[in-house]
Amino acid sequence: MGNPVVHFDLTGPEAELTAKFYGELFGWHIQSVPVPQGTYHLIDTHAGKGINGGIMQTSEGQQPFATVYAEVDDIRATLDKAEKLGAKTVVPVTAMELVTFALFTDSDGNVIGLFQSDHSQQGPGVSPGDNPPVSWFEILGSNPKQAWSFYGDLFGWKVEDISAEGYTYGQIDASAGKGIPGGIGSSPDGQPHVNVYATVDNLQRYLDRAESLGGKPIVPPTDMGGVQFALLGDPQGTGFGLVLPPTT
Numbered sequence: 001m002g003n004p005v006v007h008f009d010l011t012g013p014e015a016e017l018t019a020k021f022y023g024e025l026f027g028w029h030i031q032s033v034p035v036p037q038g039t040y041h042l043i044d045t046h047a048g049k050g051i052n053g054g055i056m057q058t059s060e061g062q063q064p065f066a067t068v069y070a071e072v073d074d075i076r077a078t079l080d081k082a083e084k085l086g087a088k089t090v091v092p093v094t095a096m097e098l099v100t101f102a103l104f105t106d107s108d109g110n111v112i113g114l115f116q117s118d119h120s121q122q123g124p125g126v127s128p129g130d131n132p133p134v135s136w137f138e139i140l141g142s143n144p145k146q147a148w149s150f151y152g153d154l155f156g157w158k159v160e161d162i163s164a165e166g167y168t169y170g171q172i173d174a175s176a177g178k179g180i181p182g183g184i185g186s187s188p189d190g191q192p193h194v195n196v197y198a199t200v201d202n203l204q205r206y207l208d209r210a211e212s213l214g215g216k217p218i219v220p221p222t223d224m225g226g227v228q229f230a231l232l233g234d235p236q237g238t239g240f241g242l243v244l245p246p247t248t
Contacts, residue, residue: 012236
């Protein structure tokens with residue numbers, strides 16, 4: 001199944017405002033912790049499943065973006081392999097109190113993280129609760145089949161081609177008993193995008209609530225291959241997805 005995706009980050013120029021936004025929108029519990037770069041807002045969704053994440057401030061002039069982190073056993077070796085496959089390092093291997101991480105860009109320009117936890121001090125994970133869980137990720141770009149090969153080589157992800165007419169999309173189960181599944185597909189605007197999705201019970205209600213809190217709708221409720229989803233923009237301009245539970 002490959003390396004699991006175990007964490008997400010939402011970044012932009014208004015981290016404090018955005019932390020409040022997601023806390024009010026989803027009921028997520030957010031704790032501000034000091035880091036060398038300033039303040040990191042650690043998210044525990046209290047959803048009982050899915051993955052946790054964080055919110056951090058971008059550097060001046062940097063565009064807002066979302067990213068996901070794959071857990072690896074040897075972060076230095078994985079980053080070296082990513083570079084040999086054509087990636088570029090954005091943040092080198094960085095050791096912090098509970099985690100060692102790094103960031104790279106793939107050939108499309110998507111920022112992706114590597115995560116190597118200290119298993120002797122690993123935190124409790126997602127706390128029990130019934131808030132919307134972060135349940136899906138996707139990596140979009142101009143050359144998705146090239147990305148399938150890159151991430152297959154790097155993380156061992158197996159891709160199931162579920163493309164529709166005019167749209168290339170591969171579904172991956174990268175959970176390996178932990179983390180969340182996701183997809184790699186073609187970008188509607190040709191630009192790189194990493195999206196994370198929370199499972200909710202009503203797309204329009206959450207879009208309306210997001211707008212009342214300072215966000216904006218980007219993609220209205222949409223059906224694609226039987227999957228109902230929507231996309232919002234948070235107050236700092238980072239895209240965030242909503243998806244309905246799958247029907248059986």
